[in-house]
Structures are given as structure tokens and as C-alpha cells.
Amino acid sequence: MISLGTGGRLGALLLLLSWAARAQISVINGLAHFHPCGDPSLGEIVVANTLDSAVRVFLEVEHPVEHPHIAIPSEWILEAGQRAAIPYHWLDADSSSQAVRVWVYSTLPQARAEMGTWTVQTQIRYAISLFRGCLTTSPERDVRADWGNTLTWQMVGPDFWSAQVQAYGTLGEAIQAPFDLFLTPFGTSVSQPLPHGTSYVVARDSRGYQIGCKRP
Amino acid sequence: MIHSQKPYWPYLLAAPMAFSFPAWSQTAAAHDVDFTVDEAAMIRIVDANASPAGVMNFHVQAPAIPGQAFPSVASQSTYMQFTSVKGASPDNVRQVDVDLIGGSLPSGVQLTVSPSLNGTGTMGTGAPITFSASNGTGTLISGIQSAYTGDAPGDGVLLQYALNFATQNLDAASSGMITLRYTISNS
Numbered sequence: 244m245i246s247l248g249t250g251g252r253l254g255a256l257l258l259l260l261s262w263a264a265r266a267q268i269s270v271i272n273g274l275a276h277f278h279p280c281g282d283p284s285l286g287e288i289v290v291a292n293t294l295d296s297a298v299r300v301f302l303e304v305e306h307p308v309e310h311p312h313i314a315i316p317s318e319w320i321l322e323a324g325q326r327a328a329i330p331y332h333w334l335d336a337d338s339s340s341q342a343v344r345v346w347v348y349s350t351l352p353q354a355r356a357e358m359g360t361w362t363v364q365t366q367i368r369y370a371i372s373l374f375r376g377c378l379t380t381s382p383e384r385d386v387r388a389d390w391g392n393t394l395t396w397q398m399v400g401p402d403f404w405s406a407q408v409q410a411y412g413t414l415g416e417a418i419q420a421p422f423d424l425f426l427t428p429f430g431t432s433v434s435q436p437l438p439h440g441t442s443y444v445v446a447r448d449s450r451g452y453q454i455g456c457k458r459p
Numbered sequence: 460m461i462h463s464q465k466p467y468w469p470y471l472l473a474a475p476m477a478f479s480f481p482a483w484s485q486t487a488a489a490h491d492v493d494f495t496v497d498e499a500a501m502i503r504i505v506d507a508n509a510s511p512a513g514v515m516n517f518h519v520q521a522p523a524i525p526g527q528a529f530p531s532v533a534s535q536s537t538y539m540q541f542t543s544v545k546g547a548s549p550d551n552v553r554q555v556d557v558d559l560i561g562g563s564l565p566s567g568v569q570l571t572v573s574p575s576l577n578g579t580g581t582m583g584t585g586a587p588i589t590f591s592a593s594n595g596t597g598t599l600i601s602g603i604q605s606a607y608t609g610d611a612p613g614d615g616v617l618l619q620y621a622l623n624f625a626t627q628n629l630d631a632a633s634s635g636m637i638t639l640r641y642t643i644s645n646s
Contacts, residue, residue: 275546346642369500370643
């Protein structure tokens with residue numbers, strides 16, 4: 244607050260950043276889940292309350308389109324120190340590729356801004372990506388790789404693909420640890436940094452499907 | 460692009476981190492030993508005492524002599540403490556984004572949050588974010604894999620908050636409350 248005090252002296256502008264005591268939750272079974280088609284269309288998000296008081300957990304689903312893909316509770320009460328598995332299930336158990344993001348956060352405490360102050364509070368939120376669909380059996384047709392300063396992968400087909408990418412030198416020696424690759428059919432691409440001396444890469448999935456790509 | 464479809468080099472795919480090791484001998488009954496590793500994402504913001512409660516006051520005070528600009532104010536800090544255990548792709552890399560929600564900074568005032576990474580494991584890369592009337596989002600840390608910061612006082616990612624302003628842009632009528640939302644996600 245800037246105030247004109249006695250003697251014409253400017254007062255002070257006070258910005259108050261306030262961190263009040265608040266509930267804290269954790270997600271302990273991962274921030275991304277992939278459900279291959281053919282598997283049960285059920286899943287769960289495991290959350291834990293690490294404090295000694297109960298907390299209300301909110302789950303907010305962001306669908307890429309208006310059609311809802313999953314059913315999941317919107318709220319869940321966690322007692323002090325409790326760990327809970329919040330269930331969800333996919334509404335369409337067909338082979339179509341689906342993706343949603345679930346935002347998980349706890350109650351934001353009531354904070355009050357005082358006159359002439361700026362109060363800044365913080366909130367912790369977890370973003371959990373859920374995918375369901377089939378894995379491609381034709382990566383040589385469905386996966387595109389573009390060489391540049393990095394190697395950019397993109398799924399151009401209708402399915403998902405998960406693989407490990409190994410870089411090799413000119414003598415066929417493996418360079419560095421494999422790179423985990425997960426491609427979704429929603430137009431996003433993944434850029435992979437390439438170690439020095441890379442001559443070609445091979446991406447292999449767990450079922451034996453693989454593609455190779457040589458540096459141009 | 461070259462390709463083939465021979466089964467080769469199988470590995471776990473998007474599966475929970477659960478492994479089974481059969482244990483057996485000729486004189487003992489066989490049994491399996493199973494263990495699981497939580498694919499944890501745990502994060503909190505604490506003060507210098509490692510307490511989740513804290514208050515930071517930025518006093519933007521008038522100069523001592525008429526005609527001078529408002530002096531700058533000292534930055535303040537909190538700590539982000541986290542535990543992260545990555546899983547199989549697609550949850551093998553994580554990041555922390557910060558959004559300014561529930562309000563906005565007054566015009567002419569900028570708040571910069573600068574991370575200094577401290578911890579054990581693959582902590583990723585930090586980058587400062589400057590919030591202003593025109594920018595309310597940014598990625599604070601990227602490339603987090605399996606890592607932990609510790610939970611003691613002074614442990615964690617040091618977050619320095621610096622308030623930047625020019626006197627001619629200040630407006631004492633501006634006041635209110637804003638929320639900084641820290642979101643951890645897979646990259």
C-alpha cells in the first residue's frame with residue numbers, strides 16, 4: 244500500500260506472500276497409465292495423505308473432446324495418513340485410441356487478502372495422463388522419424404507405440420543407455436537427443452517389432 | 460528407414476515395477492519373493508524450517524528522500540521438496556510447471572521464481588519463470604527422473620522469489636491475492 248502519510252512521506256507497498264498450513268497429498272502409482280486394448284478397462288489412482296489431518300482430494304478430468312472417456316469420482320476423502328486407490332474405468336472398451344488427463348489436488352485453504360497487501364498462496368497439483376488403445380503392429384508404416392539436431396518421432400497411424408530406442412555408432416557399438424519412447428496417435432511428437440557419434444538408431448518394442456533409422 | 464519384425468530383446472512395457480524372483484533349493488519348499496516399488500510422485504513446498512507453513516513479506520518501501528526511486532527489495536526463498544521414482548514409458552520423465560491462477564500481478568510488477576536444484580538422482584534442469592501481468596505460466600523443472608531432495612531444513616530445490624518493479628509502474632491501489640500452482644506431470 245502506498246499511502247500519503249503525515250509530512251507527505253510515502254508509505255510502503257506491502258506484498259504479502261502467505262503460505263498457510265495446508266494438506267499435502269502424494270500420488271504413488273505413477274503419473275501416466277497406459278491400458279492396452281484387450282486388457283480390462285479398469286484402473287486406479289493411488290493417493291496418500293501425508294499429514295495428520297483428513298483431506299478432501301479433488302479429481303478433475305480434462306477430456307480432449309467433449310465426449311467423456313472415463314468415469315472416476317470427483318472427490319475423495321483421505322483420512323490422516325491414509326492411502327487410497329481411487330478407481331476409474333474407461334467408458335468405451337473398444338479398440339479406439341483414447342486419452343484423458345486427470346488433475347489431482349487437495350483443498351486450497353481459505354486465504355484472505357488484507358487491504359493494501361498482496362497475498363500469494365501456493366497449490367500443489369498432480370497431472371495424471373491416462374491412455375487406452377492398441378499398440379501398432381506396423382511401426383514401419385505408422386511411425387515417422389525425422390533427423391535434425393535431434394531425432395523427432397511421430398505417430399502418424401491410429402494406434403500407440405512404446406519402444407526403446409538404442410543409438411549405435413558406425414561400428415555397430417551401442418552408445419549410451421536406450422531412450423524410452425512412447426508415441427500417441429494425437430499428433431504430438433517426441434524429440435530424442437542423440438549422443439555424439441550416432442550413426443543409426445533402432446527402436447524395438449516388447450513384442451519384437453522394430454524399426455531402424457540411419458543418419459542421413 | 461529399415462525395419463524387420465523378428466521378436467527381439469523383450470522388455471517390460473508400461474507395466475508396474477513388479478518383479479518376481481523364484482527361490483528354490485533341494486531341501487526347502489519353493490516360494491516366490493515379490494516386491495513392488497511405488498512409482499511415487501511426492502512434492503511439497505516448505506519454508507527454511509521444513510515446515511509447510513510460512514509467510515513471506517515483500518515490503519516495497521518508499522525511499523528516504525523525495526525524488527528517489529523506490530529501492531529494490533531483497534529476494535526471499537522457499538524450498539520444493541520432492542520424491543520421484545519414475546516408471547516405464549510414458550511415465551519415465553517428469554516436469555514441474557507453475558501457473559499463476561486466481562489473480563494477476565499488478566501492472567509493472569514482476570515476480571521471478573528461480574530454482575536451484577539440490578538433491579540426489581536425476582533432478583532434471585531448472586529454469587526461472589517471470590510472472591507478470593502478461594505472463595502467467597512456465598516450466599520450472601524438466602527432465603526429472605528418479606530423485607529425491609531430502610526433507611530436512613534447507614533440503615530441496617531452493618526457490619528464490621524476486622520482486623522486480625519500476626517506481627513509475629507501481630500502483631498502490633493494487634492489492635489482492637494470487638495463487639501460484641505447482642503442477643507435476645509426466646513430460
